[in-house]
Amino acid sequence: MIAEIFRIVTENPTQLIGWAIMGGLLVQVGLLVTAGAQRALFERQRAQQEQVRLALEIKAARLKIQAVETEKTAWNGIRKFTVAQKVKEAEDTFSFYLEPHDRKPLPQFKPGQYLTFALNIPGSAKQVVRCYSLSDIGRRTHYRVTIKRCLPPPKTEHPPGVGSSFFCDTVQAGDIVDAKAPNGHFFLDMEKPRPVVLISGGIGVTPMVTMANALTEAGDTREIWFFFGARNSTDHMFKTYMTEIAAKNPNVHMQVCYSKPLPTDVKGRDYQHEGRVTVDLFKALLPSNNYDYFLCGPGPFMESITSDLTAWGVPDAWVHFEAFGPASVKKKAPAKTADAGAPAATAVEVTFAKSGKKVLWDGSHDSVLALADEHGVKIDAGCRAGGCGSCVVAIKSGAVEYAGAPPEVEAGSCLSCICKPKGALVIDA
Template sequence: MLDASTRQQVKATAPILKQHGVLLTSHFYQRMFQHNPELKNIFNQGHQHAGQQQQALAMAVAAYAEHIDAPEVLLPVLERVAHKHTSLGIRAEHYPIVGKHLLASIREVLGEEAAPDSLLDAWGAAYQQLAELLINLENSLYQRAATQAGGWSGWRPFRVVNKQVESAEITSFYLQPADGGALPDFQPGQYVSVQRYIPEWGLCQPRQYSLSDAPGKGWLRISVKREEAQGDAPAGKVSGQLHAALAEGDILQVSPPFGDFVLHQDRATPVVLISAGVGQTPLLSMLRHLLESGSQRPIRYLHAARHGQVHAMKQEVGQLAAQHPVLASTVFYECPQDTDQLGQDYQRAGRIDAEAIREHALLADADYYLCGPQAFMQQQRSQLRASGVAATRIHMEVFGSNAMASD
């Protein structure tokens, strides 16, 4: 436990971190990659170029400073971060490197007057406390992943046994261990990381993709959206390469499944799954597991897409709804095209709004699982809360570098 003086010094920097945090974290990443370029193979360079990683770290550092008196408040968030880290292969030996560059960046950005030795000493102790918390969480996750039946540690080669185009933007890849070994029973909702070499950058790059099929099969399925360039954001390097260059028979390096956004299988409550775009992938895993395990929990499946050409897994979900009376599916098209037929391809035009929530999603004591763009999930959460749904019944996935976001 940190002493009172150390906690006070760290806590006093929270307003400064909120104001100048992105400047500090941008300097930190530049400094770290300059001195330790090997870490570029672990960190998502697409998020670096877009500024997402810098923003996320700034939020994380400020949140830690604010809660330094009771860091256990952040434990649920730290557990989420630990899952992200283990999926990417971040190990205990990386923490001293990060700490060294973080402390140096505080001095270099804020200056010696605003960041005297006493403050750096306080932040050094605080960082060590945070590092120990995360290392312990991550070691437990690594051990569990490696020792379970069919488990492994680090990267494992998988062979693409099937590549299936799901829509104009999304393609599914069915993966089996190249070594012919067994697979672990992951929890519905979890994700894996895949690693690809990007020639333009001269780097291997990891990306995390939700598992979109139920556990207990002879494969892992990921369903990948090809990220096109939008405004200042460049096209996705890894997703584009997977779509264009990864063929059946090819080898892909894959991490063990991780993630804390999972189906609560210990409950008999109704389940409501609400998604937008590629956000349906972890929810499909939950849906298929529920139905294939014979669960009689009532299920509502609400999915939003822009139009039919980008609506993935339409036939798959439609067949499941026809076969299982416990499932009611409602599809929303924001901008239906002339070829999209109301009542056949989709049930409602427009977005999933408060009226749609009241009509299609409100079930007594249900658990609600949300996945999609951050703004979409926040809107659905607000609408559910306004309709009387308890916060403890609402579960949200968090994409990419924003692992410190809280439900």
């Protein structure tokens, strides 16, 4: 090779000069092309960064406008609502369309939040406070809640639930009800673009309908899995809605389970699966476990789903739940009564003065209210999240603590649903 080059140089020096010029030119062109490509890449990156910056600015402006509007239209205390419409959704289940009596615009709320009603029920000595999730997104002119009659526990003679029966039997279109502003910590963060699994049993479907509506009406195309469990078509509420939302939105995967289908119920038309909603079903249908999970339903349903999700490797931070009743989703260690042996080192005595019960708080309950529930001490409760104020009880001695900032509550009282005893405690319950 070297000998060949030497031969060309000695025999034909002009050819070599030509090659050298050509080579130089090629290098120049190469450098120009590379510099041009680099500049184009740089410009593209700058344009992309600018797009992201603009999108963030638009989002921040939108959130600011929403916050200002919500603040302008929010209300403190009670606001009067006229029942514009009462619609039967399933057996013993009705939707109530509520228009503000003052006709002023309503604030937006986060999908999953609830209204707290203060009900003056004939025959009840005091006001009955109950929370009901908003079952549709905010429409500025009206809200919607959907209420199922709370039946007595099986094989008991107790009357059905006071608040839900009042809504189902007595409240009619044209009536006026009192409600506090939307509230609650269980909601879908619309700005977090994660695919979601919305899981519900029975009336627990109400916040899920709002979440699905909020996403689809915003044109959000993230993957949405909607699992709903009912006994059969008699309590399959929002059936038409569920069929339509899945038909119109290819990103919505609707999966309805009937635990006891009627002979007239048709698989594939009325429901997709016979049996209950379970994590095994998720494993069979979902491509992975990488979702945000929202669940609401009866206590045992939520307990089994949350523990099976954990066993499937789903981190707690991805699982969000709302309990409609006293059943707590966390598993509780049985508390010991004060005279049942020596207390654990950290245990403190809680006395429910009116009921004459002394029990030990061993740290395994979420709140003083949960401890009271377990020992059959009746304390009125609504939201169980510190929002509605119906579980306030007087402290006779001792003190309580709260996980976050202490709520606004009268001195000498506590919000029993979110407080824990700080040493021995005596409360008026």
